[in-house]
Amino acid sequence: MSLLKLLIIGHGSQAKAWSTNLQKSNASVTIGLRSGSPSIAKAKESGLPVIELDKVKDISDFDAIILLTPDDSHLKVLELLPNKHREAQRIIYAHGYSLEKDYLHHRFPNFSHLLLAPKAIASEVILLHQQNKPIPAAFSLEHAINPASDLEVIQRIANSVGMTGRLIQTTFKEEMSCDLFSEQSILCSVLPRVIKLSYDTLVQNGVSQELAFLECCLESRYILNTLLKVGFPKFFDIISPNALIGANKATNKLFDEKFEQKFKDLFTDIESGKFYQEIESADIDTLRKKMVSLYSEGDIEVTRNTLQEYLN
Numbered sequence: 001m002s003l004l005k006l007l008i009i010g011h012g013s014q015a016k017a018w019s020t021n022l023q024k025s026n027a028s029v030t031i032g033l034r035s036g037s038p039s040i041a042k043a044k045e046s047g048l049p050v051i052e053l054d055k056v057k058d059i060s061d062f063d064a065i066i067l068l069t070p071d072d073s074h075l076k077v078l079e080l081l082p083n084k085h086r087e088a089q090r091i092i093y094a095h096g097y098s099l100e101k102d103y104l105h106h107r108f109p110n111f112s113h114l115l116l117a118p119k120a121i122a123s124e125v126i127l128l129h130q131q132n133k134p135i136p137a138a139f140s141l142e143h144a145i146n147p148a149s150d151l152e153v154i155q156r157i158a159n160s161v162g163m164t165g166r167l168i169q170t171t172f173k174e175e176m177s178c179d180l181f182s183e184q185s186i187l188c189s190v191l192p193r194v195i196k197l198s199y200d201t202l203v204q205n206g207v208s209q210e211l212a213f214l215e216c217c218l219e220s221r222y223i224l225n226t227l228l229k230v231g232f233p234k235f236f237d238i239i240s241p242n243a244l245i246g247a248n249k250a251t252n253k254l255f256d257e258k259f260e261q262k263f264k265d266l267f268t269d270i271e272s273g274k275f276y277q278e279i280e281s282a283d284i285d286t287l288r289k290k291m292v293s294l295y296s297e298g299d300i301e302v303t304r305n306t307l308q309e310y311l312n
């Protein structure tokens with residue numbers, strides 16, 4: 001089988017993870033960056049050849065171009081690519097957002113637009129690969145120009161990155177909505193918020209910091225592992241009577257119709273495009289400072305640092 005020639009654009013979180021994993025496989029990886037990028041030196045340090053996108057004249061040699069820059073940069077990056085490329089050359093996205101929002105398949109119809117989205121944050125993409133565990137992922141061929149050969153390339157790349165489990169077939173829109181929604185409904189909102197709120201409540205009521213951290217944070221990891229291993233119904237079959245009574249009380253107190261409606265509204269805002277506008281008008285630096293400051297309040301971080309032996 002011929003060596004796959006891949007151009008990864010960007011050298012941020014996912015790009016580093018993909019290129020680290022791909023370097024151990026039978027693929028030739030080049031990194032594409034804009035001129036003057038501070039990432040150029042770092043990519044070279046990792047032993048990867050680098051091309052400067054605004055200087056290079058011809059990219060037709062690559063079997064696929066993998067876009068691993070922030071989603072809001074994809075339109076600019078595609079505009080930067082030289083005209084000399086292959087007919088139906090493959091552009092691979094790791095998220096459905098940019099194509100859905102900016103109609104990139106209409107703007108750049110000569111490319112075959114493909115999705116290969118890891119369902120893991122970048123650090124886990126490296127860790128799971130090191131542990132020989134499959135990285136979950138979804139793919140889409142809905143904007144493929146040559147679906148059969150495009151699928152083969154997607155599968156080869158997925159395999160080399162470590163996405164060796166069953167690839168879930170999806171659409172760009174479905175992947176985008178699902179990913180944005182889960183970030184809002186669980187992963188980046190409720191999960192860190194309720195962990196910190198629970199921890200703070202215990203500490204404010206005199207519980208020791210270490211014990212509060214073990215109960216609220218570390219046990220969340222074990223509970224999630226158990227839910228995944230035994231299943232949701234069985235979990236409620238095996239927890240203690242006190243935990244069961246508490247679960248019932250808190251579920252009734254915390255979750256009501258209003259709460260459920262808020263979840264539905266979050267999804268509606270994504271589906272209707274309202275959330276696109278919120279992204280467009282957001283001041284990322286201010287927002288990041290606000291969230292960092294919110295999670296710097298109290299002593300959860302100090303406590304986390306004292307319990308390092310449990311964290312890896």
Ligand SMILES: NC(=O)c1ccc[n+]([C@@H]2O[C@H](COP(=O)([O-])OP(=O)(O)OC[C@H]3O[C@@H](n4cnc5c(N)ncnc54)[C@H](OP(=O)(O)O)[C@@H]3O)[C@@H](O)[C@H]2O)c1
Pocket residue numbers: 009010011012013014015033034036037038039040067068069070071073076077093094095117118119120121122123
């Ligand atoms: N982060 C995750 O764990 C995760 C998980 C699943 C999917 N994804 C998807 O993976 C993709 C990459 O996300 P990421 O978080 O890895 O990105 P990231 O770390 O923020 O990407 C930063 C890299 O992109 C380059 N870059 C930024 N703007 C550029 C531009 N206009 N032209 C050329 N290069 C540019 C930066 O170069 P400079 O040094 O020049 O600024 C840097 O090398 C996104 O589609 C994202 O949705 C990410």
